[in-house]
Amino acid sequence: MQNDAAAAAAAEGWLGGARGLRNWMVLTFGTGLGTGVVIDGELFMGGSGLGPEAGHFIITDRPYRCGCGNSGCAEAVLSGTALRRRIVENRAEWKRRGRAVPADPEQLVLRARAGDVVAKRIFAEFSEMLARAIHNYAVVFSPQKIFFSGGLKGESDLFLPRTTALVANLLKGRPEIEPKLEVSSLGREASVLSGAWVACSGTLKKSE
C-alpha cells in the first residue's frame, strides 16, 4: 500500500501532472488510503524510512473502525473498504425508502449519479472527510498539488467539486497553502515503472 502510493507520487513527478513542481502528494484509494508525499523534490519517507502513514490521521470522532485498531482515521472513511461499510450501515435506510440496497461501491456510484438521496449523502460525507484530511495534509506538507489515484479516479465527479470548495473554505485564512486538487492522468503502468526505479535507485532523483 505505502509502496504503491510512493510509486504513484514518483510517477507524477516524472510523467504526470507534478512535472516542474517541488512539493506534491498522491492519495491512492483502494482497500485502504495510501499516501505518497514529495517534499522539495524528494520522496518523504519519514524517520522510520517506511513512508508517511497519513491515511491514519484521525479526522472524525464518529466510530468508524480502522484496520490499525483506532477509530476515525482518514482510511476508515476514504477507501473502497470504507464505502462498502457505509453501504451496510445504510441498509435499513434504503429498505425504509423501498429501494434496493447497492451490492458494491460500483452500484453505489451509479445510484449517486442517478440522484439516490442516501447514496448522494454518503458521497457528500466522503467529500467532507476528504476535505478535512486534505486540510491536515496541507498544513503539514504544503503540497502544491494533490493527485487522486486508484479506485475512485473515474468517480471524481461525485466528490471533487464539493471537496475543492470545502478545502478552500477550511484554508480561507491561509490561501497560500491551498493545494490544487487533480485526478491523476497516469495509468497503473506508470506507477509500476516508477516503483521499480525507486526500488533500484532508492531515490526519486535521476542520477546523471
Ligand SMILES: [Zn+2]
Ligand atoms: Zn488507522
